Structure formats: structure tokens, C-alpha cells
Amino acid sequence: xxxxxxxxxxxxxxxxxxxxxxxxxxxxxxxxxxxxxxxxxxxxxxxxxxxxxxxxxxxxxxxxxxxxxxxxxxxxxxxxxxxxxxxxxxxxxxxxxxxxxxxxxxxxxxxxxxxxxxxxxxxxxxxxxxxxxxxxxxxxxxxxxxxxxxxxxxxxxxxxxxxxxxxxxxxxxxxxxxxxxxxxxxxxxxxxxxxxxxxxxxxxxxxxxxxxxxxxxxxxxxxxxxxxxxxxxxxxxxxxxxxxxxxxxxxxxxxxxxxxxxxxxxxxxxxxxxxxxxxxxxxxxxxxxxxxxxxxxxxxxxxxxxxxxxxxxxxxxxxxxxxxxxxxxxxxxxxxxxxxxxxxxxxxxxxxxxxxxxxxxxxxxxxxxxxxxxxxxxxxxxxxxxxxxxxxxxxxxxxxxxxxxx
Amino acid sequence: xxxxxxxxxxxxxxxxxxxxxxxxxxxxxxxxxxxxxxxxxxxxxxxxxxxxxxxxxxxxxxxxxxxxxxxxxxxxxxxxxxxxxxxxxxxxxxxxxxxxxxxxxxxxxxxxxxxxxxxxxxxxxxxxxxxxxxxxxxxxx
Numbered sequence: 001x002x003x004x005x006x007x008x009x010x011x012x013x014x015x016x017x018x019x020x021x022x023x024x025x026x027x028x029x030x031x032x033x034x035x036x037x038x039x040x041x042x043x044x045x046x047x048x049x050x051x052x053x054x055x056x057x058x059x060x061x062x063x064x065x066x067x068x069x070x071x072x073x074x075x076x077x078x079x080x081x082x083x084x085x086x087x088x089x090x091x092x093x094x095x096x097x098x099x100x101x102x103x104x105x106x107x108x109x110x111x112x113x114x115x116x117x118x119x120x121x122x123x124x125x126x127x128x129x130x131x132x133x134x135x136x137x138x139x140x141x142x143x144x145x146x147x148x149x150x151x152x153x154x155x156x157x158x159x160x161x162x163x164x165x166x167x168x169x170x171x172x173x174x175x176x177x178x179x180x181x182x183x184x185x186x187x188x189x190x191x192x193x194x195x196x197x198x199x200x201x202x203x204x205x206x207x208x209x210x211x212x213x214x215x216x217x218x219x220x221x222x223x224x225x226x227x228x229x230x231x232x233x234x235x236x237x238x239x240x241x242x243x244x245x246x247x248x249x250x251x252x253x254x255x256x257x258x259x260x261x262x263x264x265x266x267x268x269x270x271x272x273x274x275x276x277x278x279x280x281x282x283x284x285x286x287x288x289x290x291x292x293x294x295x296x297x298x299x300x301x302x303x304x305x306x307x308x309x310x311x312x313x314x315x316x317x318x319x320x321x322x323x324x325x326x327x328x329x330x331x332x333x334x335x336x337x338x339x340x341x342x343x344x345x346x347x348x349x350x351x352x353x354x355x356x357x358x359x360x361x362x363x364x365x366x367x368x369x370x371x372x373x374x375x376x377x378x379x380x381x382x383x384x385x386x387x388x389x390x391x392x393x394x395x396x397x398x399x400x401x402x403x404x405x406x
Numbered sequence: 407x408x409x410x411x412x413x414x415x416x417x418x419x420x421x422x423x424x425x426x427x428x429x430x431x432x433x434x435x436x437x438x439x440x441x442x443x444x445x446x447x448x449x450x451x452x453x454x455x456x457x458x459x460x461x462x463x464x465x466x467x468x469x470x471x472x473x474x475x476x477x478x479x480x481x482x483x484x485x486x487x488x489x490x491x492x493x494x495x496x497x498x499x500x501x502x503x504x505x506x507x508x509x510x511x512x513x514x515x516x517x518x519x520x521x522x523x524x525x526x527x528x529x530x531x532x533x534x535x536x537x538x539x540x541x542x543x544x545x546x547x
Contacts, residue, residue, distance in 0.1 A: 311444055313470035317409070317417055328444060328470070337444065348442035385423045385474070387448035387466040388441060403440035 005321040007367045011206075011301060011360030012155050012183060013325060017252065018208040018361065024255040025210065028248040036245040037236060047247045054254025061257040062181070062200060063191035064217050070237045071250050074214040075182040078201035079106040081216055081241065082178045085227030086147045086199070087114050090176070094144035100124040100132050100161075101343045103151055104180055111149075120144065126343050129294035130159035138169060147176045152184035156327065156340040156356055157293030158302025160184065167196030176225060182206050182214075186260030187299055188268070192217055198225050204249065208361060209256030213249030216240075271359050272300035278357060278368045279303055285376030288392075292327075292341055292354055301359040306341075306350040307375075309389035310382045315355060318378035322371050327354035347399070349388075409471055410505035416475035421482050424464040426450045431535045434528025436520040445469030445513065447477045449520035451484055451492065453528055460484050460492060465520075472510040476500050476517035484521065492525055 008016075028050060036051045038044025055066040072078045087097065099111055101123045111121040122140045124132050132150060141148075148170050153160045163179055170177035178199040184190055185200075186207030192200060203214035218240065219225045233242030260267075282289060282305065292304040304327075307315060312328025327338030328351070341351035357371075383389040388398060409417070425448070426433045432453050439446040445468060452462040463481035467474045479500055484492050500506070500514035 311469050317471040352444040385466050386468045388468045
């Protein structure tokens with residue numbers, strides 16, 4: 001089979017919408033265009049019915065009740081609403097929030113803002129494998145703690161946190177537990193009751209749905225979670241999120257959730273086999289490459305590898321017909337290497353040398369082989385012109401060398 | 407990030423990749439940058455003891471495409487120059503030649519630093535070697 005270039009292998013960033021999703025959405029742009037809040041005519045009723053169906057589909061994906069789903073514009077809004085909404089609502093109870101250093105910026109920056117407003121935030125470090133240490137979590141809890149927010153799976157390294165264990169700790173202490181499940185939802189089994197989570201952020205475009213629509217699961221009993229709305233207006237979504245519902249997007253998200261649930265087992269099997277094939281082929285072709293984050297606790301479609309002695313952006317330049325991401329400073333807007341990889345303690349140089357591979361619904365064996373072979377040849381070429389590789393081969397310990405910072 | 411054609415050309419066909427013996431008295435070596443900053447350049451010049459002209463230049467670079475291109479270009483420019491002419495190469499010349507965007511200017515600065523470090527290393531070696539200069543000038547091959 002001929003390979004179509006460029007190859008998309010950045011499914012953590014976003015996914016194409018599944019054609020079945022698009023098909024489900026189309027009638028809601030034109031034929032059934034009503035406002036779901038129009039209670040007095042059939043146009044509104046149709047829209048509301050479609051939203052209700054989608055609400056059920058999304059709820060089913062995570063073992064929730066449809067009434068517990070609040071639709072938003074995406075995961076960033078969901079995360080903002082979860083954290084700010086809890087912080088504001090439970091201010092009387094306490095002012096302390098616990099999260100982790102490897103969280104998405106939508107969590108970290110939201111917490112930073114709250115710190116300016118007088119809240120106290122603990123950013124838990126992670127271990128070498130990217131997992132938070134449960135003893136450190138327990139030690140961080142105080143009487144003032146109102147919220148624990150730990151992501152289910154990391155967007156850069158694909159590592160899955162011990163959510164059920166954290167949920168049990170939070171429950172025992174009577175602290176609300178939020179998880180950003182954007183990368184995990186639709187990819188791995190996720191049940192809000194089994195995991196004892198109270199608030200969950202998810203988004204459609206990471207699971208083959210459209211961009212611009214997400215959801216927040218907000219538990220209704222045991223405990224009943226209340227959130228301070230962050231957007232004021234018509235009181236939609238149980239008063240937690242005003243704004244005319246994005247009916248087409250919501251329909252798409254519902255369909256995407258339904259497909260993800262139905263096909264999860266097969267897809268997991270297929271993608272983890274492809275991921276292992278990619279990993280094996282890279283390891284066969286190259287020495288001194290390192291997987292970032294736990295191999296065991298990892299999303300099935302996810303692989304993050306550091307290619308020692310080679311800088312990430314130059315690596316991307318050599319595989320310019322393959323869409324992947326790097327933790328290199330040069331590829332980030334901030335010109336800082338990935339804070340997630342830095343948090344693993346592997347050294348900044350390995351962060352600069354990292355590539356994130358994200359496989360997905362349309363990834364093929366041929367694509368995996370093409371990407372692996374191309375990387376082997378580009379890394380080999382770049383190492384031949386790497387002074388670090390040369391020094392390492394001469395037996396110099398790079399970590400003890402004195403570098404002239406500039 | 408869009409690269410200029412010249413950056414792409416140097417990345418795909420780097421000139422003068424390689425290494426020369428560090429302990430050769432006529433070879434000056436500059437190693438600048440740091441792995442944790444994401445770029446390290448090693449630049450070497452070999453000066454003809456009779457003419458004082460740079461006969462050969464080699465580089466190895468760990469860094470982005472612009473860093474590779476900056477050092478590759480530097481080696482091209484160094485060949486045929488005297489030591490003093492080499493010291494006159496400015497990072498802005500590299501920026502201009504490669505059409506580097508503002509976020510990549512540090513790559514050219516690093517290349518200039520590498521040139522200076524290599525020349526200084528050469529000069530230091532020459533100074534240390536003075537008493538034995540007569541012996542070193544003997545053909546060795």
C-alpha cells in the first residue's frame with residue numbers, strides 16, 4: 001500500500017473528526033438549527049432532544065448520569081470552570097488546592113491565578129516515571145484543602161496517574177477530586193464511580209469529534225458538587241455555564257463518545273501493537289534512546305522518546321513529512337524545553353531531544369515502519385555531526401563537563 | 407517554523423562536518439553552548455603555520471537547523487581567511503546570509519562565539535608552543 005504523505009502522528013494534539021461524527025452533525029447546521037433553549041416550538045425541542053441524546057452518550061462513556069454533564073467550549077474552559085468554580089464556591093471551607101507540576105497549562109495557569117487571589121496551591125513533584133507519589137499527596141493534604149486536581153493521562157508523555165487511589169484518598173478526607181481526562185477519555189476505560197472522581201474535564205476533538213466543544217462532569221450526589229459559574233448569562237447547563245448550546249458540536253461530541261466506547265477495546269489492542277512496533281523498530285535501529293515516563297502506566301497510543309545527543313527541532317526538520325511534536329525549546333512558543341520532561345528529572349538535554357508520537361484511528365503499520373526507518377536514518381546522520389555524541393563515544397561524561405552557558 | 411532555503415541547504419548538505427586532532431598545535435578548537443540550553447557547537451580551525459591562513463575548518467553541532475546552518479556557514483567563511491580576518495566575522499553577517507528570524511539570532515551569536523573560542527585556543531597553543539616553535543615547524547609526515 002502506498003503511503004500518503006505527510007503522515008499524521010500527533011494524535012495527542014488533536015484528532016480528525018470521524019466521518020460518522022460529521023455525518024451526525026450535518027443536519028444540525030441547517031435542518032435542525034434550533035436553539036436548545038427555545039422551549040416553545042419544535043425547532044427548540046429538536047435541538048434539545050439532540051443535546052439530551054449527546055449528553056447521555058457522553059455520560060455513558062465515563063459511567064456518569066446524563067444530568068451530571070455540563071457542556072463547555074472545550075477542555076480549557078472545563079478546567080477553568082472546575083478549579084475556579086470550586087475555589088470560589090468552597091472558599092469558606094478552605095483555600096488550599098493540590099495539583100501536580102506536570103499538569104496541562106490550563107490547570108497550572110489557572111492555579112497560578114488563584115494564588116494571586118490568596119489561595120495556596122501545592123504543585124506535587126512527580127517521580128522519574130512521571131507518576132505522583134501518593135505519600136507525598138497525603139502529606140500535602142491539610143484541613144484547608146478543598147480540591148485535588150490530578151490529570152488522568154499526561155498530554156506529553158501519556159503516563160496514566162493512579163486515579164482510583166487518589167480518588168480513594170480524596171474521598172476519605174472529604175476533599176473534592178477533579179481530573180483532566182482529556183487525553184484518557186475515549187481511549188481507556190474510565191468510570192467516575194469506580195475511580196471516585198467528582199469533577200472531570202473532557203473534550204471532543206481528542207476523540208475524533210469536532211473542536212470547540214467539551215464537557216465537565218460534575219457529580220450530583222455523594223457528594224453533590226457545586227460550582228460557581230464563571231460565565232454569567234441565561235443560566236444554561238444547570239446554571240453552571242451560560243451561553244447558547246453549541247448543538248452541532250455537542251451532537252458530534254456525543255457521537256464521538258459513542259463510537260469511542262464501542263470501539264475502545266479493539267482500538268486499544270490495535271494501537272498498542274502499533275506503538276510497540278514503532279518502539280521496537282526504533283530500539284533495533286538506534287542505541288541510547290530512552291522512553292520518557294512509565295512504560296507500564298501509559299496510554300496505548302502514546303510514545304515519547306528522547307534521542308540522546310540529537311536536538312529535537314533538527315530532528316523534526318529531518319522528518320518534515322511526519323507530523324509529531326518535540327519537547328525541544330526551539331519548537332515551543334516560550335523557547336523553554338518541556339516542563340513536563342524537566343519534571344521527570346532526566347536533564348534538560350533529554351527534553352531537548354524528545355519526540356512525542358501519538359498514534360490514532362487511522363495510523364497504519366506502513367506508516368509506523370516508514371516513520372521508524374526515517375528516524376533511524378536521520379538520528380544516525382545528526383549524531384555523526386553531534387559534538388555530544390562524539391564526546392560520549394570518547395568516554396567523556398557529559399553531565400560533569402563544564403559548559404559555557406550563553 | 408519556516409526556514410530559509412539557505413538554512414535548509416546547510417541542514418541537508420552541511421559543509422565541513424568532522425573533527426581534527428585537538429592536540430595538533432596548528433588546530434584551534436572552540437566548544438561553546440550547553441546541552442541543557444539545546445545547542446552546543448564545536449568548531450575547529452587549522453592554520454597553516456607558514457602562511458597564517460586558515461587551511462581547513464570543521465564543525466559538529468548539536469542544535470536546531472539554524473544552529474547547524476550557522477556553524478556550517480562559519481566553516482565555509484573561515485577557510486582562506488587569516489586569523490585576524492576570522493575574528494572580524496560578526497554574528498549579524500550570519501543572520502543576514504541565512505535570513506535567520508529574530509528567535510534564531512542566538513544561533514548566530516553562538517557561531518561567532520565558537521569562531522572566537524577556536525581562534526583563541528589556537529593563539530593560546532601557539533603562545534605556549536613558542537620555545538619549541540622550531541621543532542614544531544618540522545614536517546611531521
